[in-house]
Amino acid sequence: MTAAADTEQDWQADWQPVIDAIGTDFAEGAITWGGDAVERGAVRRYLEPLELDCALHTDPEVARAAGHADVTMPATGVIAWTIPAAWQPGQVLFDSADRDAQPVHSAINNADMTLGPRTTGFFGTDIEVDFLRDVIAGERIGRRGKTLLSCKPKETAVGRGAFMTWESEIVTEELEVVGRIRIGTYAYVPHAKDAGKAGKGDAS
Amino acid sequence: MSAETPLLEGRRFEDVAVGERLPVVELPLTVYRLVMAAGSNRDFNSIHHNSEYARATGAEEMYANTSFLMSAWERSVRDWMGLAGRIRGIRGFRMRSFNYAGDTLRVVAEVAATRLEGDVGVVEIAIRCENRSGVSVGPGVVEVELPRRTDDGATADTTTADTTAADTTAADTTAADTTGQETP
Secondary structure, three states: OOHHHHHHHHHHHOOHHHHHOOOOEOOOOOEEEOOOOOOHHHHHHHHHHHOOOOHHHOOHHHHHHOOOOOOEOOOOHHHHOOOOOOOOOOOOOOOOOOOOOOOOOOOOOOOOOOOOOOOOEEEEEEEEEEEOOOOEOOOOEEEEEEEEEEEEEEEOOOEEEEEEEEEEEEEEOOOOEEEEEEEEEEEEEEOHHHHHHOOOOOOO | OOOOOOOOOEOOHHHOOOOOEOOOEEEEOOHHHHHHHHHHHOOOOHHHOOHHHHHHOOOOOOEOOHHHHHHHHHHHHHHHHEOOOEEEEEEEEEEOOOOEOOOEEEEEEEEEEEEEEOOEEEEEEEEEEEEOOEEEEEEEEEEEEEOOEOOOOOEOOOOOOOHHHHHHHHHHHHHHHOOOOOOO
8 A cells, every 4th residue: 555545544534533423413402593583674684685575574464364473584594594693792703903804703614523633624515404384583493403414535626524414403492393404514624735725614 | 385375376386387497587796785695694704795805715706605595596486486385495505616796696497396295286496506607506406385276276275265366376377487588
C-alpha cells in the first residue's frame, strides 16, 4: 500500500465514529424552538420577496372559510419559523465594528457536532420535508431531535469531509408532530488553497 | 385533503393530466429581493446579503438562500393549484449551483404523476430551479393533495360548497391552461 493510499484511508477512518453513530439523536430529543410564534405580519413579510399571492396566508376570513383558525404559514416556512432567535436580552451579539464582522454566535452552523474530525467548511446540500398539517398563526413550532441518518466520507473539489443526512421532527408547543425535515449537509476541511475561504458555518 | 375541507377555489384532481406544465415563475435575484428574503426567512448568513463576504468564501457573488429557493417552489405550485390544494411533501431539493444576485431564477415544473389514496387526490410535480448556468436546484418533487370533482360538477369535499364557486374554478383552470407556459 502506498503512502498516498495510507493517507486516503486515514482521513476516511477519522469519520468512522460518526458512521458508527448513525441512528443516534445528537440532540437527545431536545427541541430547538423558533424565535417567535407564527404571526400574520411575519407571514406577510415572508410572502413579499416571493410575490406569493395566496389568501390562505393573508386573509383570516379566507383561512377560516377553509377550516383554519387563522391564516396559515406557507409550508416552506418550517425552516424560517424553527430558526431560534438571533439575540437574547443580556447577550452581546456584535463585538466588532469591522465591516464584515460576524455575530458572536449564529443559529445556523455546525458547531454542535461532537464526533468526528473538526471541520471548518459547511454547507447544506439537499432537503426533504413532509408537511403533516398546516401550521396556523398563533402557533409556535420547533425542531425536535437531530438524528443522523447517513454519513458518507468523500473528497470533493472543496475539501475532504463527509456528506451527512439529519432528521428532525417539527413540533408545536403541544408536542404535536406537524412535519418532518431531513437535511443533507457537507462538513469538510477545505483544501489548503481554500483554507482561507472556509465556510463560515453556512447551512443554507 | 380531508372530507371536512370546505370548497375553495383552485385546481381539482380530475383537471390534472400527467405532463401538464405549470406556468414558469421568474424571479430576478436583485440585491433588494435577497435582502428582503434574508430578513423575512431569518437566514442572515452573510453569503446571502454581502457580496464582499460571499466572494471571500469562493463564490462569485452573494446568492439566494435555501429558504427562498424552496419557497420559490411553493410559489410555483401555489400559483398553479390555487387555494384548494395542500402541499404535503418536498423531495429532491438538491443544491447544484449558486443562484447569484444579478441572475434570474426560473422555476420550471410539470405534473409527473397522479394517484388516488382512498378519496385523496395526490399529484406529484416534478420541479427545478434554473438560472443562466442551467439547473441550479433539483430536479425534485413537490407532492400535493387536491380536492376531487364529483360527476355533478361539485367537489367531493363540499361541506360548504356551492356549485357556482366550482364552476368559477373550472373556468379559471381553463384560463390557466392557456397562459404562457414554457417548455421545461
